Amino acid sequence: MEKENLPRVPRELEPVEDEREQEAVLEAVLFTMGRSVELSQLAAAIGQSRETAAKAMERLSRRYEESGACGMQILHLEDSYQMCTQSKYYSNLIRIASAPKKQVLSDVVLETLSIIAYRQPVTKLEIEKIRGVKSDHAVNRLVEYNLVYEAGRLDAPGRPALFATTEEFMRRFGIGALSDLPDMNPAKEDEIRAEVEEELKYKLEEMGSSDASEEALELLEAAVTKEQNGKEDNQ
Numbered sequence: 745m746e747k748e749n750l751p752r753v754p755r756e757l758e759p760v761e762d763e764r765e766q767e768a769v770l771e772a773v774l775f776t777m778g779r780s781v782e783l784s785q786l787a788a789a790i791g792q793s794r795e796t797a798a799k800a801m802e803r804l805s806r807r808y809e810e811s812g813a814c815g816m817q818i819l820h821l822e823d824s825y826q827m828c829t830q831s832k833y834y835s836n837l838i839r840i841a842s843a844p845k846k847q848v849l850s851d852v853v854l855e856t857l858s859i860i861a862y863r864q865p866v867t868k869l870e871i872e873k874i875r876g877v878k879s880d881h882a883v884n885r886l887v888e889y890n891l892v893y894e895a896g897r898l899d900a901p902g903r904p905a906l907f908a909t910t911e912e913f914m915r916r917f918g919i920g921a922l923s924d925l926p927d928m929n930p931a932k933e934d935e936i937r938a939e940v941e942e943e944l945k946y947k948l949e950e951m952g953s954s955d956a957s958e959e960a961l962e963l964l965e966a967a968v969t970k971e972q973n974g975k976e977d978n979q
Contacts, residue, residue: 759791766790766800767807774818774827780911782824801825821911822921849889856882857891861913861925865895865906883907891916 760766773789774781787797805818805825815833819826829837849857856879859871871879886892887907895908909922919925 767804780824780826853882853885860892861909864908867904
């Protein structure tokens with residue numbers, strides 16, 4: 745049986761020494777992968793150290809920024825890099841492509857996301873202590889949207905799941921690293937909990953039942969959050 749004429753792949757590639765060739769190789773890797781690529785993988789692609797790969801990525805990113813009319817950009821996400829289209833050309837892209845379905849984040853989901861972002865890794869129980877109500881629906885929706893993920897298990901009875909934000913979260917909100925998050929007002933948690941509890945108590949008394957469904961609780965929370973945002977806008 746004849747062997748197929750397949751291209752030979754060298755067992756060991758020679759390290760790429762030329763700086764412009766390093767940039768070209770890394771550019772090709774980012775374009776081909778179509779997702780974020782860790783620095784260690786980029787270093788392996790050019791057969792150099794992480795430090796050398798990082799410097800090459802800095803040069804490549806700077807070249808994209810200085811080109812002015814380039815439709816692509818290099819996004820730095822903590823310890824990885826990704827090639828993305830420039831957001832200013834989005835309106836041009838949708839002329840030939842269907843607009844993606846927009847994921848609408850309710851006030852309740854956004855509130856839960858902010859708690860996870862600042863407290864990660866965090867369990868549902870810790871989230872519920874801050875919000876004062878069940879958060880299963882909100883957390884599940886965030887996982888569905890790929891904004892948070894199960895980052896592990898807490899070493900405690902029952903081994904509850906720990907949740908943290910994803911790279912998609914950082915891309916969506918334009919955050920290069922978690923350290924770039926704005927400082928959180930310490931009084932905000934108490935304010936959220938107090939207002940939710942007060943409104944829920946009032947609504948539950950009106951309903952004449954303490955066994956309201958989780959869906960009803962979520963709707964009440966949304967109303968509380970909207971009222972809170974309205975107060976802040978009027979200040």
